[in-house]
Amino acid sequence: MTGNISSTALAWLLTYAIHSTVLLSLTWLIVRRGRWSPGASELLWKSAMVGALLTTSTQLWLDVRPAGTFMLRDAGSGKADAVTTAAPVVSPAPHASVAKAKTSDVQPSDIAPQPESPGARPSVIMSRSSVAVVTWGIIALSLGLGYIARRLILVGRLGDRRAVPDGKVVDVLTELARDAGLRRTPRLTSTSQISSPVALGIGEICVPDTALTDLDLEQQRSLLAHELAHLARRDPVWLVAGSLIERVFWIQPLNRIANREIATSAEFLCDDWAVRRTGSGVPLARCLAQVAEWIQASPLGVPVAGMAEERSLLVSRVARLVDGVKPSNHSRRGLALATVGVLVATILVAPGVSGKANSLLLADEVQKPMQDTTSDAGVVSALIARLDDENAEVRSAAAHSLGRLKDSRAVPALIGALKDREPKVRVSAAEALSEFEDTRAIAPLTDLLNDQSTDVKQTALDALSHFESNLPSAAIIRLLSDPDTDVRHSAAHLAGKAHDRSATGALAKLVGDPSSDVRQAAIEAIGQLGDPAAAVALVPAFSDANPDVREQALSAIEELKAPLAEQTLLALMRDRDPDVRQSAAHLAGERSVVGAIPTLRRMLDDPNPDVRESAVDALGNIPDGAAYDALRSALTSTDAKVRRGAAEALGDRRP
Numbered sequence: 001m002t003g004n005i006s007s008t009a010l011a012w013l014l015t016y017a018i019h020s021t022v023l024l025s026l027t028w029l030i031v032r033r034g035r036w037s038p039g040a041s042e043l044l045w046k047s048a049m050v051g052a053l054l055t056t057s058t059q060l061w062l063d064v065r066p067a068g069t070f071m072l073r074d075a076g077s078g079k080a081d082a083v084t085t086a087a088p089v090v091s092p093a094p095h096a097s098v099a100k101a102k103t104s105d106v107q108p109s110d111i112a113p114q115p116e117s118p119g120a121r122p123s124v125i126m127s128r129s130s131v132a133v134v135t136w137g138i139i140a141l142s143l144g145l146g147y148i149a150r151r152l153i154l155v156g157r158l159g160d161r162r163a164v165p166d167g168k169v170v171d172v173l174t175e176l177a178r179d180a181g182l183r184r185t186p187r188l189t190s191t192s193q194i195s196s197p198v199a200l201g202i203g204e205i206c207v208p209d210t211a212l213t214d215l216d217l218e219q220q221r222s223l224l225a226h227e228l229a230h231l232a233r234r235d236p237v238w239l240v241a242g243s244l245i246e247r248v249f250w251i252q253p254l255n256r257i258a259n260r261e262i263a264t265s266a267e268f269l270c271d272d273w274a275v276r277r278t279g280s281g282v283p284l285a286r287c288l289a290q291v292a293e294w295i296q297a298s299p300l301g302v303p304v305a306g307m308a309e310e311r312s313l314l315v316s317r318v319a320r321l322v323d324g325v326k327p328s329n330h331s332r333r334g335l336a337l338a339t340v341g342v343l344v345a346t347i348l349v350a351p352g353v354s355g356k357a358n359s360l361l362l363a364d365e366v367q368k369p370m371q372d373t374t375s376d377a378g379v380v381s382a383l384i385a386r387l388d389d390e391n392a393e394v395r396s397a398a399a400h401s402l403g404r405l406k407d408s409r410a411v412p413a414l415i416g417a418l419k420d421r422e423p424k425v426r427v428s429a430a431e432a433l434s435e436f437e438d439t440r441a442i443a444p445l446t447d448l449l450n451d452q453s454t455d456v457k458q459t460a461l462d463a464l465s466h467f468e469s470n471l472p473s474a475a476i477i478r479l480l481s482d483p484d485t486d487v488r489h490s491a492a493h494l495a496g497k498a499h500d501r502s503a504t505g506a507l508a509k510l511v512g513d514p515s516s517d518v519r520q521a522a523i524e525a526i527g528q529l530g531d532p533a534a535a536v537a538l539v540p541a542f543s544d545a546n547p548d549v550r551e552q553a554l555s556a557i558e559e560l561k562a563p564l565a566e567q568t569l570l571a572l573m574r575d576r577d578p579d580v581r582q583s584a585a586h587l588a589g590e591r592s593v594v595g596a597i598p599t600l601r602r603m604l605d606d607p608n609p610d611v612r613e614s615a616v617d618a619l620g621n622i623p624d625g626a627a628y629d630a631l632r633s634a635l636t637s638t639d640a641k642v643r644r645g646a647a648e649a650l651g652d653r654r655p
Helices: 002-033 038-062 098-102 129-157 168-179 209-213 217-232 235-248 254-278 282-294 311-323 332-349 373-386 392-405 408-417 423-434 439-448 454-464 473-479 485-498 501-510 516-529 532-543 547-560 566-573 578-590 594-603 609-620 625-634 640-651
Strands: 070-074 081-085 187-191 198-200 204-208
Touching (some): 002 038, 002 332, 038 332, 129 235, 168 187, 204 217, 235 254, 254 282, 254 311, 282 311, 373 392, 392 408, 392 423, 423 439, 423 454, 473 485, 485 516, 501 516, 516 532, 532 547, 532 566, 566 594, 578 594, 578 609, 609 640
Antiparallel strands (some): 070 081, 198 204
């Protein structure tokens, strides 16, 4: 019983990881590509966060198994669970068990677990499924309790708050609540322990003492309208729920991005709500500026629905209020219907993990009887025998099939086939051995690097690329000067993976190779070798005719942590290819190149949006007054992403 519960829980968690990744990634792409109003953006992000929980539960409850679905298989008799891949199949209801119907004539002895031969279908043993679930639970509990503890600390910190006596401020709040159609006026309290007003629970607004003394009545009205909007929208409740989802389901880091975007939209929406109630955004903008001066770093240490807790948003919010910017409108009804459609499609199409304890059959085996493992052994033996067939086509086909079956008993025979007199058979045998990643094949594959056939050498290099260690670096280096372009290309890739710095000299020669693909592979390998002294070999690549080569050279310089002449970097920032300009701008920001600031400032008007975004990010990383001035100018850019990047960067630094 415990095993069934742990399997079901693990299946739910794995399915949630898949569904939430699909929904949150899709939302990120949609929001990033479109110009959405804060309300539409908030709806999309909330739907993705909550929708993943719904689609996961619904798919498992209905036992829907789209293509690519995995099944946690019970090996029976107390054996460990195993994870296997299921072919496309959909069971419309929990009670429609096709597998059971197809296997009703199978006796228990026929499906008892058999010792799996080395060539049998591979499976990942999951005898630790219970440990995995318990581990997740412990981490989720600790993160959840940590959040609750921080909330309790906040409650204790606000323990001395007191009700604001009746007066003009309370009258203003009563009037705003009545105009908003709220059933009751929220409680208004004040304390000296906070620097920014916050909405608490579902019926309280707590303001700092200074808000009652340092703000004029118009500013106080805007402040109260903003916090009242948080209460009317139930933002404090969502903040608690969203924060708990983020921590309990820590396996999905995208929830953090979703929560941040939801909080951003909430602030914009509350600003709009306050402006509609007060008639102007100027008092609220002045109030934000005043509150920002009171805030210290991390004033509360826990997410709250506060007026100015997100310092990085202050600049953009103030500019938005002063300029009276109106976001684009979208039909919330149409968007909601589209969101429901996406959730339904996720249930029907997105793969998941089935935790059925009695799923003893693979879904692609439902329509056929179970096969005896001895018949597989017979097939493997028959194919091995065909490696000696008199016909080369038969020998080649047998080697290819043995590679697909992945039965390790075939490895010695395939190694022998590497010496076949026909190149096509040697190629098939090498390709088959690459499927096994058996270290016994490294030495024989290395011998093939001396083969007279170019195709054989190429295939041997590709097969060796499947191994992580014991690579024959000397033989690989020798092939860096091979007459064939494809061989040089594969050898360059493999040389970087071998991590033998003695290959640096040969790779440096390939930086001038006639083939741009070879040049790019050689530069990438030089970066992987990690020898900063090799950076001098990359200098010619910065003027290469191929933009991919120039961009790869920049990546290698960054990976090597090697110096790059400032003039060269500035020239690459003016490159005709946008990808090169983007990489160069990124490198200038990473290295805080002060001399690049004028060029970066011009790049804020680059025709390519990705280049503009990289330029503003780079300026944010350079601690210089000129960069600060450039960021301030970027606040008036015609590109919303540039304005947003500049606003966020300015919120994180001082001039």
